[in-house]
Amino acid sequence: MNTLKISFYNVLRKPLSALLTIVMLVLGTALVSVLLQVGTSLDEGFRKNIKGIDMVVGAKGSPLGLILSAVYQIDNPTGNISRREAQELSRHRLIENTIELSFGDSYKGRRIVGTSHDYPALYEMELSEGRLWEETFEATLGAQVANEFGLKVGDTFFSAHGSDVEAELHDDHPFTVTGIFEPSGTVIDRLLLTDQRSVWELHPPAPGDTLVEHNREITAMLVMFKNKMGILTLPRYVNKETSMQAALPAIEINRLFELFGLGIAALRVVAIVIMVLGGISIFVSMLNALKERAYEMAIIRSMGAMRRQVFGMIITEAVILGIIGYIFGMLLAHAGLYTLSQTAGDEFGIAIDPWHIMTEELWLSGGIVLLCIIAAIVPAVKTVRMDVSKVLSSYAQ
Amino acid sequence: MLQKLTDGGSEKAANGLPLTAHPEILPFDVENQPILKSSQLKYSYPGQPEISFPDFVCDRGGHLLITGNSGTGKTTLLHLLSGLLRVQKGDVEIAGKNLKDFSQAELDRFRGRHVGLVFQQPRFISSLSVIDNIGAAQYFGAGKSDRSAALGLLESLGIADKASKPTGELSGGERQRLAIARALAAKPAVVMADEPTSSLDDENAELVYNLLARESSDYNAALVVVSHDGRLKEKFQNRVEL
Ligand SMILES: Nc1ncnc2c1ncn2[C@@H]1O[C@H](COP(=O)(O)OP(=O)(O)O)[C@@H](O)[C@H]1O
Ligand SMILES: [Mg+2]
Numbered sequence: 074m075n076t077l078k079i080s081f082y083n084v085l086r087k088p089l090s091a092l093l094t095i096v097m098l099v100l101g102t103a104l105v106s107v108l109l110q111v112g113t114s115l116d117e118g119f120r121k122n123i124k125g126i127d128m129v130v131g132a133k134g135s136p137l138g139l140i141l142s143a144v145y146q147i148d149n150p151t152g153n154i155s156r157r158e159a160q161e162l163s164r165h166r167l168i169e170n171t172i173e174l175s176f177g178d179s180y181k182g183r184r185i186v187g188t189s190h191d192y193p194a195l196y197e198m199e200l201s202e203g204r205l206w207e208e209t210f211e212a213t214l215g216a217q218v219a220n221e222f223g224l225k226v227g228d229t230f231f232s233a234h235g236s237d238v239e240a241e242l243h244d245d246h247p248f249t250v251t252g253i254f255e256p257s258g259t260v261i262d263r264l265l266l267t268d269q270r271s272v273w274e275l276h277p278p279a280p281g282d283t284l285v286e287h288n289r290e291i292t293a294m295l296v297m298f299k300n301k302m303g304i305l306t307l308p309r310y311v312n313k314e315t316s317m318q319a320a321l322p323a324i325e326i327n328r329l330f331e332l333f334g335l336g337i338a339a340l341r342v343v344a345i346v347i348m349v350l351g352g353i354s355i356f357v358s359m360l361n362a363l364k365e366r367a368y369e370m371a372i373i374r375s376m377g378a379m380r381r382q383v384f385g386m387i388i389t390e391a392v393i394l395g396i397i398g399y400i401f402g403m404l405l406a407h408a409g410l411y412t413l414s415q416t417a418g419d420e421f422g423i424a425i426d427p428w429h430i431m432t433e434e435l436w437l438s439g440g441i442v443l444l445c446i447i448a449a450i451v452p453a454v455k456t457v458r459m460d461v462s463k464v465l466s467s468y469a470q
Numbered sequence: 471m472l473q474k475l476t477d478g479g480s481e482k483a484a485n486g487l488p489l490t491a492h493p494e495i496l497p498f499d500v501e502n503q504p505i506l507k508s509s510q511l512k513y514s515y516p517g518q519p520e521i522s523f524p525d526f527v528c529d530r531g532g533h534l535l536i537t538g539n540s541g542t543g544k545t546t547l548l549h550l551l552s553g554l555l556r557v558q559k560g561d562v563e564i565a566g567k568n569l570k571d572f573s574q575a576e577l578d579r580f581r582g583r584h585v586g587l588v589f590q591q592p593r594f595i596s597s598l599s600v601i602d603n604i605g606a607a608q609y610f611g612a613g614k615s616d617r618s619a620a621l622g623l624l625e626s627l628g629i630a631d632k633a634s635k636p637t638g639e640l641s642g643g644e645r646q647r648l649a650i651a652r653a654l655a656a657k658p659a660v661v662m663a664d665e666p667t668s669s670l671d672d673e674n675a676e677l678v679y680n681l682l683a684r685e686s687s688d689y690n691a692a693l694v695v696v697s698h699d700g701r702l703k704e705k706f707q708n709r710v711e712l
Contacts, residue, residue, distance in 0.1 A: 074605030377582010
C-alpha cells in the first residue's frame with residue numbers, strides 16, 4: 074500500500090467521470106498525433122519528390138494538375154505535347170538538363186512511365202536486384218510495385234491502356250522485368266519504368282503522322298535550370314511563346330500547402346480545445362468531490378499523512394488520468410495511421426510509417442501531464458489547506 | 471511527488487529533513503516516561519472563550535478516561551493530544567517529547583507513528599478494501615504496509631473474513647472493529663478514542679470497550695478515551711473530569 078496505489082483506487086472509484094475525462098484526453102491526443110504525422114508525411118512526401126525539378130512542361134491546363142500528374146503521378150495528365158517543341162526548349166541557354174516522361178498506360182493500376190535513365194538517377198535510385206531497362210519492352214520496377222504483385226526479375230506482364238485497373242490489355246507486347254529498385258520513399262516506388270519507345274510502339278500514331286522519332290508526342294518534361302534566374306523568365310516564355318504550359322513545382326506545392334495548412338491549423342485548434350476540456354473535466358470533478366472527500370482526506374491526515382503526501386496523491390490522480398488518456402490516444406492514432414497507410418497512403422503518394430513516434434508526440438505526453446497537473450492544483454491546494462480537526466469534529470456532530 | 475516513508479535505515483525522514491538533524495523525533499525511549507502528560511493546557515477557538523484543561527498523566531500501557539458534558543472540550547482536548555490541533559498554551563508531552571517542538575509535518579509523522587485514533591463515526595478510505603485500509607494506516611504510520619500483520623489484526627478483531635470486502639459492505643459493529651484495528655495498525659504507543667461507545671446500546675458499548683481494552687493491551691498501547699458516556703466510568707480507575 075502506498076500513495077500511488079491509493080490514488081489509483083481513488084481514480085477507479087468514480088469510473089464514469091474518469092472515463093469521460095479519459096475519452097476527451099484520448100480524442101485530443103489522437104487528433105494531435107494524427108495531424109502531426111499526416112501533416113509531416115504529406116509535407117515530406119511532397120518536398121522529397123520535387124528533388125531538383127525546377128519546372129515542369131506539359132500540355133496546357135491546370136498548373137497544379139500538371140505538377141500532380143508529372144511529379145507525383147497522382148492526377149491524370151493534362152494532355153500530350155510535341156516532342157520536337159519540348160526538345161527545342163531544352164536547348165535554351167538557361168536550361169541545364171531535361172527528362173522526358175511518356176505515360177498513360179498502367180499495370181494493375183500502377184503507372185508505366187517511359188523515360189530515360191536520368192529519371193531514376195534524379196532520385197538517386199539504387200537497384201536491389203537486376204539491372205536497368207535497355208531494350209524496348211524491358212521494365213525496371215519500383216519496390217512497392219514489385220512487392221505488391223510479387224514480380225521478380227525475368228517475369229513478364231502486359232500493360233493496360235489508361236490507368237484503369239479494368240482497362241483493355243495490350244496483350245500482344247509483354248514486358249520483361251529486368252530489375253527492381255530499392256525502396257526510396259519517392260514516387261518511383263510506385264512506378265514501372267521503361268523505355269519511351271515501348272510506350273510509342275503500343276500507341277501507333279494516327280494515320281498520316283510520320284514515324285520520325287522527334288515528331289512523337291510525350292506527356293511531360295521535367296526541367297532543371299542552370300541557375301535560379303530561369304524561374305524569372307522561362308515559365309513566362311514557355312506559356313507565352315509555345316503551345317506548352319510550364320509550371321513551377323515549388324510554387325504549386327506551396328499553394329497547395331497553404332490550403333492544407335489552414336485545414337490542419339483549424340483541426341489542431343479543435344484538438345487542443347478537446348484536450349483542455351479534458352483538463353477542465355478533471356478540475357470540475359475534483360472540485361465537486363472536494364466536500365465528500367474532505368472527511369476521507371482528514372482521516373488520511375489523522376493516520377499520519379503529511380500535507381505534501383495528500384497533495385501528491387491528488388496530483389497523482391490527475392496524472393494517472395493524463396497518462397491513460399495519452400497512451401490510449403496514441404494507440405488510437407497509430408492504429409488509425411496504420412489503416413490509413415494500408416489504404417489511402419500509397420494512393421496519395423505519402424509514405425506513413427504508422428509505428429514511428431515523432432519527437433513532437435513525446436512532447437505531447439509532457440503537455441498532457443502538465444495540463445492535468447494544472448487542472449488538479451487548485452483542488453489539491455484546497456484539500457491540503459483544510460482544517461483537519463474541524464472536518465473530523467464537524468462530522469461527529 | 472510521492473513521498474515514500476522508510477523505516478530506520480534511510481538517511482532522510484519523509485519530510486526530506488535528515489533524521490539526524492532531529493534525533494529526538496523517532497524513535498523514542500518509552501521506558502521511564504509517562505506516555506502522555508498534559509500541563510497548563512489552554513485552547514481558544516477564534517472568537518470563543520478559552521477552554522482550560524486540567525493537568526493529567528497517563529502511564530505507559532495505562533488507561534485513562536476523560537469525561538465531561540457535551541461542549542466542555544473533550545474533542546478539542548483529544549485533537550490537541552494527538553497533534554491534530556496545534557497547542558496554543560501549556561504543554562502536551564508524549565513520551566517526553568513536547569508536541570510544541572514539532573513542525574506540522576513532523577507532527578503528522580509523529581501522530582502516524584505513535585498515536586492511533588478512533589473516532590465516534592467510523593469512516594474509512596472508501597475506494598480501498600478492508601485490509602487495504604489497514605495497509606494504508608501501516609504505510610502512513612510506520613512507512614510500509616505488512617499484509618500478514620494486517621490480517622492478524624483483522625483476525626483478532628473477528629473480521630478477517632471481510633478482508634477483501636469494500637468497507638461500505640460492513641455492518642455497524644464491523645465498522646467499529648475495523649476502526650479499532652486501524653488505530654492499532656501502526657503499533658502505536660497510545661490509542662486515543664473519541665466517544666467510541668456513545669451511540670451504542672449497552673451490549674455493544676460493553677463489547678467495543680472490551681475490544682479496545684484488550685487489543686491495546688495486546689499491542690502494548692496506552693488507552694485514552696474521551697467520552698460523556700457515564701457507563702464507562704466504572705471501567706477506568708484513572709479518570710479526569712473536564
Ligand atoms: N472548529 C471550531 N471552531 C469554533 N468553535 C469550536 C470548534 N470546534 C469546537 N468548538 C467549540 O468549542 C467547544 C468545545 O467543543 P468540543 O471540543 O467539540 O466539545 P465536546 O467534544 O466536549 O463536545 C464548544 O463550545 C464548541 O462549540
Ligand atoms: Mg466531542
